[in-house]
Amino acid sequence: MERMPKWADVILTPLISLVLAFAISALVILAIGESPVEALKVMVEGALLSSYGWGYTLYYATNFVFTGLAVMVAYHAGLFNIGGEGQAAIGGLGVTLVLLYLPWPHWALALPAAMVGAALFGALWALIPAWLQARRGSHIVITTIMFNFIAAALLNYLLVNVLRPQGSMDPASASFPPATHLPKLSDMALGLGFEWGKNTPANITFFIAIGACLLVWLLIWRTRLGYEIRALGKSEPAAVYAGISPTRIIVIAMLISGALAGLMAINNVMGEAERLIFNAVEGAGFIGIAVALMGRNHPFGVFLAALLFGFLYQGGGELALWTTIPRELIIVIQALVILFTGALDNMVRMPLERFFMAMRKRGGA
Amino acid sequence: MDFATILQIVDSAVRLMTPLLLACLAGLYSERAGIFDIGLEGKMLMAAFTSASVAYATGTVWLGLLAGIGGALALSLVHGLASITFRGNQLISGVAINFLAAGLTVLLGQKIFGLGGRTPSLEGDARFHAITLPFAENLRGVPVIGPIYAEVISGHTVLVYLAFALVPLTWWVLYRTRFGLRLRAVGENPASVDTAGVSVTRMRYAAVAICGVLCGIAGAYLATGISAGFVKDMTAGRGYIALAALIFAKWRPWPALFATFLFGLMEAVSNRFPDLDLGFVTIPSMFMNALPYILTVIILAGFVGRAIPPRAGGEPYVKER
Numbered sequence: 001m002e003r004m005p006k007w008a009d010v011i012l013t014p015l016i017s018l019v020l021a022f023a024i025s026a027l028v029i030l031a032i033g034e035s036p037v038e039a040l041k042v043m044v045e046g047a048l049l050s051s052y053g054w055g056y057t058l059y060y061a062t063n064f065v066f067t068g069l070a071v072m073v074a075y076h077a078g079l080f081n082i083g084g085e086g087q088a089a090i091g092g093l094g095v096t097l098v099l100l101y102l103p104w105p106h107w108a109l110a111l112p113a114a115m116v117g118a119a120l121f122g123a124l125w126a127l128i129p130a131w132l133q134a135r136r137g138s139h140i141v142i143t144t145i146m147f148n149f150i151a152a153a154l155l156n157y158l159l160v161n162v163l164r165p166q167g168s169m170d171p172a173s174a175s176f177p178p179a180t181h182l183p184k185l186s187d188m189a190l191g192l193g194f195e196w197g198k199n200t201p202a203n204i205t206f207f208i209a210i211g212a213c214l215l216v217w218l219l220i221w222r223t224r225l226g227y228e229i230r231a232l233g234k235s236e237p238a239a240v241y242a243g244i245s246p247t248r249i250i251v252i253a254m255l256i257s258g259a260l261a262g263l264m265a266i267n268n269v270m271g272e273a274e275r276l277i278f279n280a281v282e283g284a285g286f287i288g289i290a291v292a293l294m295g296r297n298h299p300f301g302v303f304l305a306a307l308l309f310g311f312l313y314q315g316g317g318e319l320a321l322w323t324t325i326p327r328e329l330i331i332v333i334q335a336l337v338i339l340f341t342g343a344l345d346n347m348v349r350m351p352l353e354r355f356f357m358a359m360r361k362r363g364g365a
Numbered sequence: 366m367d368f369a370t371i372l373q374i375v376d377s378a379v380r381l382m383t384p385l386l387l388a389c390l391a392g393l394y395s396e397r398a399g400i401f402d403i404g405l406e407g408k409m410l411m412a413a414f415t416s417a418s419v420a421y422a423t424g425t426v427w428l429g430l431l432a433g434i435g436g437a438l439a440l441s442l443v444h445g446l447a448s449i450t451f452r453g454n455q456l457i458s459g460v461a462i463n464f465l466a467a468g469l470t471v472l473l474g475q476k477i478f479g480l481g482g483r484t485p486s487l488e489g490d491a492r493f494h495a496i497t498l499p500f501a502e503n504l505r506g507v508p509v510i511g512p513i514y515a516e517v518i519s520g521h522t523v524l525v526y527l528a529f530a531l532v533p534l535t536w537w538v539l540y541r542t543r544f545g546l547r548l549r550a551v552g553e554n555p556a557s558v559d560t561a562g563v564s565v566t567r568m569r570y571a572a573v574a575i576c577g578v579l580c581g582i583a584g585a586y587l588a589t590g591i592s593a594g595f596v597k598d599m600t601a602g603r604g605y606i607a608l609a610a611l612i613f614a615k616w617r618p619w620p621a622l623f624a625t626f627l628f629g630l631m632e633a634v635s636n637r638f639p640d641l642d643l644g645f646v647t648i649p650s651m652f653m654n655a656l657p658y659i660l661t662v663i664i665l666a667g668f669v670g671r672a673i674p675p676r677a678g679g680e681p682y683v684k685e686r
Contacts, residue, residue, distance in 0.1 A: 082456075142612065
């Protein structure tokens, strides 16, 4: 017998966790002597009430969709991939190599090639931790953390010593040729005859992100491979008994996860910066953890959670601009969301289950 | 490279390894009791902030140390609640704690001091100062041993000596006391401890609390010993290096000393020689910075002796009913 109805499990529990997380965030804002209501107003105004705000919100959301999906796919295989940060950074390297060292006549040709580069590099960066987990039993959480740092050191080295154009001081690659610049959503809106989101970085990658959500949904719930991934995540002995090779599934799931994280580079490296800069990922890899947990590891949930975090991110920037609340408020909110929807899940779930059990007993008697 | 340079590098390695050693021993207690802790980084950061703030406000570094321990303990309590009481995912809880500390320290720092997340510089009694051990100056003239004593062994803050003393102490507690036996048993096979009538919950909370105290000392050392005040994100990945050292040491106290010394030495060398020229090849500083992580991955891969974590690590204990 199920302890509580499905809607309570899927919607009510995460909703209460979220309310708790935001309530404590409000308390934090109160504690530093600001008004939570005012803060929310500034955030909504700056992120949602203008097409300019939306342009940034959607841009950030696109990043978080990719990293959120990356965490999600690994999670279904029972793996906790904290390495999205490093995989996305190395994905950026793949994009950069493709765009700088091959001649591209048009962005429409460059885009698929850059996507392959991003996905391939991201996947390769996840391959070693995956293989170590599958064959040597070393914990994937630790190895992916280590690979984040190794990625940062590697990129730092490459940007300073190899990719930096001669005469330039800042550790960044050369700018990509103009032919490879992706169309911004604002350009596309102009093409359709109206003005929207001028000077914002939201670009065509947003639609690729939506496509990625659909594909991941198909993969996890409508393919044999997805079934095997979920089976392994639920119970390894059962999966082995059903003839599923854990090694194979762990490696494949992590390759897909790394590829998704790497694809984020299409948005931030190819779409926004149009060159590779140091720390281009800016923590989006870690926000993916919060996004996946909040989205209940479902692509639709991930999409909604990514939008929410895009809003928080853009709103947080506005807060720092117009109030005395620093940007870091967003990190606190992110931490609380991870804590309540991830680690303290049972704190909400246990009393709820008890409540529904009591209701059922009364109903039955 | 002459003898004096080597001494300077080893001296700075001792300084740099101290926060790693304290955090590593902190993680050792927690993980030996079966509670994975990737929140060492966050706890150290929070402790660095609270210790620097209180030391600045009161002008007394010892109160700062207490505040540092308090700050880290508060986060330990959150970790304990999530991973022991509510049987949540310990790794996710650790990640949350790291972000919580990264955000809260800047938010509170900006509110209290208005310096963009920094605390004002600490001076005088608000810092830990170097202690010159007896006869250090008199013995300096003695060949070889004299300079080693005066340069490397003498002239550190009290927290450095405390950290080194904690290594044999931890060994003794872990392997020679009843508490240590139970602690290790709780991490390997909690059901057996439960059967013996010892509360698994209480043992694990004790371990997590010890972890918090040690992280607190580590953070206080960072902000009031090595530096004169707190700066945003000042732990800079040291919690993760401590975690790496813990795996490197295979969750044992004496090897933890050597692992953290090795990692401290790497940091000291890369500080001193940003681009190390070995004659035939130049090693960039980024490589030296990444080396602890690379070494840990190699150790984890089991190519150089296998690192096997405590068996019940990461699993919440559910009493059978």
